[in-house]
Amino acid sequence: MTGTPLLSVEDVAVDLPTARGNLRAVDRVDLTLGAGRTLGIVGESGCGKTMLSRAILQLLPKKAKLSGRVMFDGQDLARCSAETLRKLRARSLAVVFQDPMTSLNPVLTIGTQLIETLQEHLELDGMAATKRSIELLAAVGIPAPEQRLAQYPHQLSGGMRQRVAIAIALSCEPKLLIADEPTTALDVTIQAQILDLLAREQKRRHMAMIIITHDLGVVAGRTDEVAVMYAGRVVERAPTQALFKHMRMPYTEALLAAIPKLDTAPHTPLPAISGRPPDPTRPLIGCSFAPRCRYAAGRCEAEKPKLAAAETADHLYACFHPIKLAAGVGA
Amino acid sequence: MMQQATTAPLLKVENLVVEYVVGNKIVHAVSDVSLEIVRGETLGLVGESGCGKSTLGRAVLQLRPAVSGKVLFDGEDLTAMQGEALRKMRRRVQLIFQDPIASLNPRRKIGDIIAEPLVIAGIKDPKERLDRVSKVLNAVGLDPALVVGRLPHEFSGGQCQRICIARALVLNPEFIICDEPVSALDVSIRAQILNLLEEMKARFGLTLLFIAHDLAVVKAVSDRVAVMYLGRLCEVGPSEQLFAKPAHPYTALLIEAIPVPDPDVRPAESVAVGEPPSPIAPPSGCRFRTRCPRADQKCASEMPELRTVRPGQYAACHHPLTDQGA
Amino acid sequence: MATLDLVIQEDVTATPVRSTRRLGRLFWAALGWVIFVFAAATLVDVLPLPSPTDMDMLERRAPVSALHWLGTDGFGRDELARLIHGARISLIVGLCAPIIGLTIGGALGMLAGYFRGRFESLVVGSMDVLLAFPPLILALAVTAYLGQSIPNLTFILGVLGIPAFMRVARAATLTLARREFVVAAQALGASHARILLRELLPNVMLPLLAFFLLGVAVTIVAEGALSFLGLGVPPPISSWGSMIGEGRESLDVAPQLAFIPAIAMFLTVLSFNLVGDSLRALTDPRQGAL
Numbered sequence: 001m002t003g004t005p006l007l008s009v010e011d012v013a014v015d016l017p018t019a020r021g022n023l024r025a026v027d028r029v030d031l032t033l034g035a036g037r038t039l040g041i042v043g044e045s046g047c048g049k050t051m052l053s054r055a056i057l058q059l060l061p062k063k064a065k066l067s068g069r070v071m072f073d074g075q076d077l078a079r080c081s082a083e084t085l086r087k088l089r090a091r092s093l094a095v096v097f098q099d100p101m102t103s104l105n106p107v108l109t110i111g112t113q114l115i116e117t118l119q120e121h122l123e124l125d126g127m128a129a130t131k132r133s134i135e136l137l138a139a140v141g142i143p144a145p146e147q148r149l150a151q152y153p154h155q156l157s158g159g160m161r162q163r164v165a166i167a168i169a170l171s172c173e174p175k176l177l178i179a180d181e182p183t184t185a186l187d188v189t190i191q192a193q194i195l196d197l198l199a200r201e202q203k204r205r206h207m208a209m210i211i212i213t214h215d216l217g218v219v220a221g222r223t224d225e226v227a228v229m230y231a232g233r234v235v236e237r238a239p240t241q242a243l244f245k246h247m248r249m250p251y252t253e254a255l256l257a258a259i260p261k262l263d264t265a266p267h268t269p270l271p272a273i274s275g276r277p278p279d280p281t282r283p284l285i286g287c288s289f290a291p292r293c294r295y296a297a298g299r300c301e302a303e304k305p306k307l308a309a310a311e312t313a314d315h316l317y318a319c320f321h322p323i324k325l326a327a328g329v330g331a
Numbered sequence: 332m333m334q335q336a337t338t339a340p341l342l343k344v345e346n347l348v349v350e351y352v353v354g355n356k357i358v359h360a361v362s363d364v365s366l367e368i369v370r371g372e373t374l375g376l377v378g379e380s381g382c383g384k385s386t387l388g389r390a391v392l393q394l395r396p397a398v399s400g401k402v403l404f405d406g407e408d409l410t411a412m413q414g415e416a417l418r419k420m421r422r423r424v425q426l427i428f429q430d431p432i433a434s435l436n437p438r439r440k441i442g443d444i445i446a447e448p449l450v451i452a453g454i455k456d457p458k459e460r461l462d463r464v465s466k467v468l469n470a471v472g473l474d475p476a477l478v479v480g481r482l483p484h485e486f487s488g489g490q491c492q493r494i495c496i497a498r499a500l501v502l503n504p505e506f507i508i509c510d511e512p513v514s515a516l517d518v519s520i521r522a523q524i525l526n527l528l529e530e531m532k533a534r535f536g537l538t539l540l541f542i543a544h545d546l547a548v549v550k551a552v553s554d555r556v557a558v559m560y561l562g563r564l565c566e567v568g569p570s571e572q573l574f575a576k577p578a579h580p581y582t583a584l585l586i587e588a589i590p591v592p593d594p595d596v597r598p599a600e601s602v603a604v605g606e607p608p609s610p611i612a613p614p615s616g617c618r619f620r621t622r623c624p625r626a627d628q629k630c631a632s633e634m635p636e637l638r639t640v641r642p643g644q645y646a647a648c649h650h651p652l653t654d655q656g657a
Numbered sequence: 658m659a660t661l662d663l664v665i666q667e668d669v670t671a672t673p674v675r676s677t678r679r680l681g682r683l684f685w686a687a688l689g690w691v692i693f694v695f696a697a698a699t700l701v702d703v704l705p706l707p708s709p710t711d712m713d714m715l716e717r718r719a720p721v722s723a724l725h726w727l728g729t730d731g732f733g734r735d736e737l738a739r740l741i742h743g744a745r746i747s748l749i750v751g752l753c754a755p756i757i758g759l760t761i762g763g764a765l766g767m768l769a770g771y772f773r774g775r776f777e778s779l780v781v782g783s784m785d786v787l788l789a790f791p792p793l794i795l796a797l798a799v800t801a802y803l804g805q806s807i808p809n810l811t812f813i814l815g816v817l818g819i820p821a822f823m824r825v826a827r828a829a830t831l832t833l834a835r836r837e838f839v840v841a842a843q844a845l846g847a848s849h850a851r852i853l854l855r856e857l858l859p860n861v862m863l864p865l866l867a868f869f870l871l872g873v874a875v876t877i878v879a880e881g882a883l884s885f886l887g888l889g890v891p892p893p894i895s896s897w898g899s900m901i902g903e904g905r906e907s908l909d910v911a912p913q914l915a916f917i918p919a920i921a922m923f924l925t926v927l928s929f930n931l932v933g934d935s936l937r938a939l940t941d942p943r944q945g946a947l
Contacts, residue, residue, distance in 0.1 A: 044517040143605075157606050158380075187379035188544065190606065192588040214518055217590030221597055244594045256592055258522035260551040266570040267529065270551065272522035276487060392844055421846035434837040438859040447855075448845045498841070 040219030100161035111149030347400035375553030568644030757815025766826025870933030
């Protein structure tokens with residue numbers, strides 16, 4: 001936590017004009033991430049986590065308007081030229097997406113995609129790039145890597161494709177890797193393997209990583225810090241242990257409680273969260289979670305709570321009636 | 332070999348084999364699966380993608396032709412039925428799908444969609460149909476007045492799934508197959524729908540076959556659980572018992588791989604080796620042997636059958652995990 | 658512990674989501690032209706125009722005048738009257754021929770896409786044979802054998818359009834038949850007929866109708882081409898194509914005789930294309946992602 005963080009997202013907001021009015025996908029988010037650390041961003045669909053990752057990567061749709069600063073390695077990505085951004089990508093900033101079938105080019109061989117990236121960004125020649133590609137494929141756990149170079153994405157299984165996508169992302173030794181739902185489309189046994197792989201590579205390369213997911217289980221064991229998003233805002237942010245052990249946001253508590261767990265007896269009714277997330281084109285004046293929150297009171301509907309730290313400096317939350325510190329993990 | 336039920340089972344699947352042709356290769360989707368479901372029980376069927384659980388669900392409903400084997404519903408053989416008899420049988424057995432929005436015809440109004448089973452069953456009076464549609468919509472927690480005249484794209488995933496459940500319930504079926512009913516839904520909506528299914532089961536006296544890949548979800552709603560791998564059953568047993576003391580190495584592997592939302596539980600270095608083989612060329616003998624840390628020569632040469640490992644629990648393994656009393 | 662909500666009343670938004678894609682000005686202009694042509698063609702008999710067949714040999718190739726608003730052609734016949742009567746012919750053939758394609762081709766395509774197997778191979782194969790047939794030779798053969806008339810012309814153009822409609826219907830049915838709402842209908846015990854009519858047809862209808870409008874445009878041009886070659890409508894009935902053909906002889910002295918019907922055809926074909934395109938884009942179910 002000493003020195004300037006590698007990534008600093010400052011007051012970032014993303015607005016999308018839609019037919020139904022302005023859609024605030026990301027509502028003034030602040031985040032920091034130090035080199036070599038892992039941040040987990042957790043939220044359900046529509047909470048803005050994907051838009052936030054696109055904002056960091058500067059891959060927003062054309063119609064979107066971005067405000068705020070995205071400081072990466074001392075530069076504001078939102079104000080960089082296209083050329084600077086291009087150089088930063090792959091070299092410093094890499095991304096792994098959810099669906100490897102669509103993130104890999106289906107008409108190019110694995111080898112071509114890997115070698116092209118290496119040649120483009122590291123300026124290696126053909127032979128060196130091929131050798132490096134084989135090393136990378138072996139490092140991500142793909143058996144018989146030499147044969148894979150000539151194969152097409154559709155000839156590989158989902159897990160293999162995701163490994164290839166990770167290999168491409170890691171090929172140029174990035175400083176930050178953003179993994180956007182990297183295992184959601186995969187089976188649970190393969191999921192564990194891929195997450196292990198990411199953790200291993202991160203340690204080896206001292207890389208910073210952001211894991212975006214809807215699964216609290218994925219972030220529990222594999223992140224240093226967790227940020228929970230709801231309706232476009234970060235509603236709680238804390239070191240992982242602190243978040244699970246002393247959660248303050250009712251939403252985090254409710255989310256954790258609503259997940260079926262393996263140690264609960266069958267036919268135990270699940271504490272479901274009633275209602276649905278708010279319509280992003282019609283934002284509420286007060287707290288976005290208030291209509292569904294069992295602790296909500298008058299102030300919650302009139303005013304939006306700010307994300308702030310109270311008792312401990314690194315545990316921030318946005319709530320007027322946080323859960324009492326004495327309570328443990330709900331569930 | 333299976334649990335001796337005191338009452339005849341409502342559904343009995345005997346040695347079901349389902350294969351289909353892709354290109355010029357045969358995919359062994361379901362290979363010799365037998366199971367029983369007693370009236371009023373929920374059997375969870377769990378496995379990863381490609382294990383054949385969805386195919387099994389569809390084959391039970393005769394939506395996919397079986398190569399061999401029988402499906403007995405309330406004593407009658409569904410595989411031998413055709414035409415009108417089969418159509419009548421369909422009213423007693425219903426299906427809920429994974430993608431709730433794709434399960435609804437985008438160009439038809441909700442009211443018509445839910446009334447469709449009634450029309451097919453020959454209920455001619457529109458007032459009676461509307462009445463039953465309204466009743467069932469209320470049961471699933473939707474206001475009929477706001478829902479009946481609209482199109483599916485106006486609703487969220489969770490609401491569409493409620494509509495699908497309403498459609499499945501409108502004919503008062505006895506048996507419902509739920510094929511991954513909550514996988515496509517958000518975490519907070521999943522709990523709502525699972526609670527709803529439990530409540531509907533109690534209210535309408537249903538028997539369920541609950542197919543999913545998420546073990547925790549399956550455990551939450553099932554009395555007994557069956558684990559499938561590459562077209563064959565690995566293990567069957569009561570939920571609590573099976574998850575507390577799994578006998579088959581694959582079950583143990585699945586349990587271990589689940590990410591637990593507790594930071595103190597260090598995710599174990601996964602013992603899963605490699606990827607599942609293709610159902611086009613499954614391994615000889617035990618199909619799990621290529622990824623099993625306990626596999627030996629016997630596993631390659633001899634196909635294990637489901638054998639009792641504990642009262643009520645059966646595993647198809649030559650070296651089940653009870654050897655060490657684990 | 659959070660409260661147990663077993664029965665949760667869902668709050669459905671009171672106002673339905675409206676589709677808000679707008680139709681551009683070009684669409685309305687195109688639609689306006691189509692309606693205008695329709696109206697003119699329907700009302701031509703009550704309009705105060707000279708007969709299209711009255712020849713006034715003294716006024717051949719006359720320029721625009723009070724009597725003849727667009728002048729006269731090589732035989733002294735009123736150009737405007739011939740133009741509007743020509744519109745009638747073009748529209749009749751242009752609409753009726755694709756209807757043959759839509760009904761027969763659409764039905765075959767849906768059945769092929771739904772039942773698949775050998776029936777599908779048979780249908781696709783026979784359509785391929787039909788497509789391989791040089792259309793002009795077919796037109797010649799039919800007119801030679803059955804004679805030149807509007808019904809025969811409509812018949813030829815209709816039959817030639819069947820493969821295209823079959824393809825569109827089959828493609829749409831193939832994607833839809835695999836979707837879960839069709840499996841749901843099968844699981845309910847719906848008969849094949851019911852599934853085809855109630856589940857698939859409402860969804861296949863839209864791309865077919867959009868394609869139909871494009872088909873109208875193509876047919877008008879095709880009819881024009883055949884009439885230009887003298888294989889289309891028999892004289893003295895005028896169609897835009899035959900007018901262009903006749904105007905060819907007077908290109909150096911009275912070029913408007915060829916250009917006026919050509920422009921009329923161009924505007925009408927373009928309008929049908931625009932309307933068809935807009936409707937197709939409008940009815941494409943779009944799903945916004947965040």
